[in-house]
Amino acid sequence: MSNSTPATIEDVARIAEVSIATVSRAIHMPEKVAKSTRLKVNQAIAITGYTANAMARSLRLGRSNMILVVAPDIGDPNFSSILAGLENEARAHGYGVLIGHTQNDAQRGLEYLKFFNSYQAAGLILFTGILPFGHQAATDSLPPSVGVFEPVFNGGIPYVGVDDVEGARKAVDLLISEGHRRIAFIGDSNTRLAYRRRRSGYEAGLAAAGIPLNRQLILDGDGTVESGRLALEQFFMRDDLPTAFMCVNDQTALGVSIGLKARGYDIPDHFSVTGFDDVPQASFMTPSLTTVRQPRTAIGKHAMALLLDMLSDRAASETEILLRPDLVVRNSVGPPPARR
Amino acid sequence: MSNSTPATIEDVARIAEVSIATVSRAIHMPEKVAKSTRLKVNQAIAITGYTANAMARSLRLGRSNMILVVAPDIGDPNFSSILAGLENEARAHGYGVLIGHTQNDAQRGLEYLKFFNSYQAAGLILFTGILPFGHQAATDSLPPSVGVFEPVFNGGIPYVGVDDVEGARKAVDLLISEGHRRIAFIGDSNTRLAYRRRRSGYEAGLAAAGIPLNRQLILDGDGTVESGRLALEQFFMRDDLPTAFMCVNDQTALGVSIGLKARGYDIPDHFSVTGFDDVPQASFMTPSLTTVRQPRTAIGKHAMALLLDMLSDRAASETEILLRPDLVVRNSVGPPPARR
DNA sequence: GTGAAAGCGCTAACAC
């Protein structure tokens, strides 16, 4: 069965007593082959355990069945589930998933382009807000690509992710409904589209409730735990506190929570905190974090499906697929303290 | 530069005014090519932006430069850093990393063998305690493979991981030095080699301190948060409590901590808890978890290096590389309460 | 409905 060298199409042809062309046809265009022949071929395939050599096939076809997934940070808590979604969908269609890990190093961009070329990957999944290849690539013709999780900043690349605006909106709305009016937004950013959208949701919620926007309450952040902690410190230095911290993501919320606890405050008695993403760890924080869930596996699945669609150019499809975010209400939000 | 179709070796040859054989040689055995020729070739490569077509190369060579990483669960908090280590090392040697995700589904085993065959992957990294392929594969000849993170149960496959025995030993020793004598071990398992080893370390530590082994204190578990919670419940039902819970991994420790907190106990005032792995979340738990650190990136790096060594059969190398575990002392361990 | 044969891009004999 599984000998030293895998069976080739010739082995199959010999056993089935047909030509290799017929074997190929029996596999890829069964309707063009006589039923009896097809049977013989299938038997021979079963006997030999034949699997087409993907290299030879790709070489001949001029395109491979591998998708390159480029991510700046494999360790991102959001990455793995999305990858799982991508991988499953790809596999189901006979594609393999190759991992490219840029480590947030712009330098490695070109290297990746080469890598991509050498493998003739059929397409690209970009798990990153910006194109990982040098500037020239932006204008240049890019292979079929789809962004996931975060819209791609510098290019008209189709994108699959959660509806950030709506998600953020749900979070502020909850806070407002609990009675908060001084709600901080932590994690503003000029370069990260997803964060900008979340801020839009925040502002929309405020506006809808007739709460005037207070710029003092909006602080920058890059989505790290540290950035949350830092932002919190700024508030305390200013001595101008909100009653709730709406954070751009769970990591930031974690940083804020840690800082708050370190100063002896209780969540949600003294301050309310919300996150975004619902990373696995959110439910285990103390208190467990109220946040917005990203349908990660679904995002991966849809993104890969979209890419695969593009490859078989069944129409260019949508340019942006926004999945519905769900608010996950846990224990980090409560009414504001009556008076401080 | 980057046209619609990538440059081939022929394009380079034409521009350099040499034959394609010379181009190939200039790339792979530069010393066999005249200096002046080499120069011309390199220039032509630069001009065309040529990158060898990996498919064609692999097809010709009969082996690919892709490594298949098989993992039961991409979401394992240990997975991403190990993957990063694997990926970097592979990339550095011109190999790509392909992800295979079994979802803990034994059924998918065969499917993976096929996948593997079709890609003619050069080797396998197994992030799983058991061979993912059907039983027959065990006896059958397997491609060059290396296990990471957890020794492979049913096959003499080289393994790179942390020294579980020593790691566990460090954890018990700490507990003992704090004065604990009734130390539970949570997460025993017959099928998971890593867990068995950790238990050995636990027993060795007890023995060294002259503490008799109490079987009642050893509970099974599969390393999930739930298993930790469950084990804890058993103790409370029996009303036969230890003063410290040494958990087989951080997830289990998390389950135990949650259970303890839910019952109103304080860690480490009432009970001490230790984990194993030092997953990212361990430092953010309340209290932060004392645990044993896995050098994950290093494990990935070494495993890939070992596999690559095997591929270029520079000797079969060691059969097991055990990295040194470090004890990370945080806040979940203290002396046992004087009397309960 | 089936077979013969060309050729995808590359490497490695083998000539010279």
Next chain:
DNA sequence: GTGTTAGCGCTTTCAC
């Protein structure tokens, strides 16, 4: 030191 050529396994005309 360099060129010619066979052939890796496959798909796809083009004949029949």
